[in-house]
Amino acid sequence: MTQSAEPVRRGRGRRPTDQVRREVLQAAGELLLAEGMGGFTIEKVAALAGASRVTLHKWWPSKGALALAGYFSVVGHTLAFPDTGDIATDLTAQIRAFVHLMRDTRAGHVIPELIGQAQTDAELSAAYRERYSAPRRALAVEALERAKQRGQVRADVDSEVVVDQLWGACYHRLLIPDLPLTDEFAEALVANLLTGIGRP
């Protein structure tokens, strides 16, 4: 990938802090999408945004944390978990959407690299959990708890474990790609859990 972001036009005097911040995030997101984590450095973002490295280091504790913030700034992520009243329908729709996101969009390249970088970047790891995984986990757990109220899921089930067996199973194929992420996979994940794989 050779395409990169254009430097922000300079020499027009001092910008307000909020504007600098927005332009830095925009530059960071575009650089990440264009070059991946392999070509992502705080120095390049500073140059593209016409900001100082010192400022960037002050605002973001690591290059991974800046990359993640830039990613959200450019791509955006809606936190939505529609509730049709049927947990099987809703979980299948959510997992299919996640599979689509990771298989068919740029997120499928960037998210694994960010998780990879997070293994040796504690600030990125914390930011990823705080801004991305934890709120999504909470939404899924709430949906499962509502399903318990409706009698669709057993009350003694730990909803957190279910999240790992649905989304975690997808991350597994994303990060260790022994097998592909498919729609059939998404459906089998939900069916296996709701029905059980044991002989009745």
Next chain:
Amino acid sequence: MTQSAEPVRRGRGRRPTDQVRREVLQAAGELLLAEGMGGFTIEKVAALAGASRVTLHKWWPSKGALALAGYFSVVGHTLAFPDTGDIATDLTAQIRAFVHLMRDTRAGHVIPELIGQAQTDAELSAAYRERYSAPRRALAVEALERAKQRGQVRADVDSEVVVDQLWGACYHRLLIPDLPLTDEFAEALVANLLTGIGRP
């Protein structure tokens, strides 16, 4: 971590290729365990083993591939999946052992870093799947297929998907540590899948 491997004694003439290879792998494994991927370079391994960088680059296509080979050389991994005749017992034992390995041993630091590095190192990713994840996946699938023969698992279940919902769920908590890996988690994973979480 500051402790590092001792350089192999040098100046004793030309070693046979097999011996050089063994000593390089030993040095690579010790360096990885002492310093993690953050301090791991082909240059350091070459210096520690008294071998040439050119030789190392010839034998291993990337620093990640060398790190993984060194890890197996030092730590070793037995491929075992005991069969008691009861799939619930056997899966629980395997998952508990995996949780123990990742929570209580050095593998829990090294394996996430190797998977992280694999996201931007195609040779490491291929080596990880070939040498580690694929053979382990195959053993688990074989156990599930035997359980189908015994009537403990439904014949229409895709055993590959089950692997993602057990081991993949553990990797999820390992790589995105929103929640800890515990024995209770291991047991819930197996129970959720075998019994199902839906109201009967």
